[in-house]
Amino acid sequence: MLLEADGISFRYNKNSWILDNVHLKLHAGEVLGLSGPSGCGKTTLAQILAGYKRPHRGQVKLNGKPLPTKGYNPVQLVWQHPEKAVNPRWQMKKVLNERGPIDEELMKALGIEPDWLNRWPNELSGGELQRFCLARALGPETRFLIADEITTMLDPITQAQIWQVILQQVEKRKLGVLVISHEQPLLSRLCSRIITIA
Template sequence: MLKARQLSFHFSPSLPLLQDVSLTLRAGQWLGLSGDSGAGKSTLGKLLAGYLAPQTGDVILDGEALPTCGVQPVQWLPQSPELAVNPRWRVGKILREAWTPSDAQCQAFGVQPSWISRFPQSLSGGELQRVCVLRALAPEVRFLVADEISTMLDPITQLELWQALKREAEQRQLGVLVISHDSALLERLCPQRLHLSEGQLKPW
């Protein structure tokens, strides 16, 4: 179980972004999160995955603090995959940074063998997002924060990506927090949904 307990965060003390936010994500659960631009959705996702440290409160995984070394069991997947990879690394090295997926796992996410020797800037946004999602699925990973990961993709690629991720999450009982402005997408994917507004989480 992943729990955020009374998280508060600000970039400026006079402008609090999150105020005493608490959230629970269970194994196998798909939880949707909506909110206006600038409401703090991505910041909350980064806090849950350990990319940022809260000013107050904490993030707990099965009663313990998030690990500080090794593959992080909570993975944050950003909207722009090019920001999450080293442009000087080939795709094969980008994947092996976390783990080495099998040919069947690559095929499930549409990662083609011909991409392995290429640099990320030679892939389309949808192709690179497939690589980044696959990289985030190392065996140690138990929770995913999918932060607008399909916003920039065409409808067919969106469908294929979410279907592959759904299958993997069901097989491994991964907990998934889906952050999106797309209310229809959240309704399709997530039985439970929350809305972030004025620094607080509210039922949708």
């Protein structure tokens, strides 16, 4: 399995290109880091890689083919702010299974307590909510995870727990992970390779 950004360019307005001919390759079982200053287009690239936005030039390819537009997306994005990534009118059990049933073992590993399933999003902390967002993204058909500053807002204990689970998934099912962060120590610790966009 290979996820590839092939010459991606993107702009929000006519004046300036945010992304200019970006290339990257992410292999199954690989943890790749992506760094760059605030505002350089990391989140934009994350959205393009997961199929939320279309590039103006270039293509995202999954094993040489365009991303599927129907059915389950094997490239899942987890966002920096979990509270913006869940429907506030849904109880957590509905949020969790939004894209299909989630493995119980994974929920345990993420420290999701069974009684949290009956809560509403505003009854959980940011760290608790992010665990749900990660579980939701790690359905059985997920092959690549795009992690866009997913632990930036969280306490160190939750951070460590979340990365441990992700690395277990890399080992267990050859998940490919793109770790987007401006924190160099985090990238150095987790990633076998780091690329920078300016």
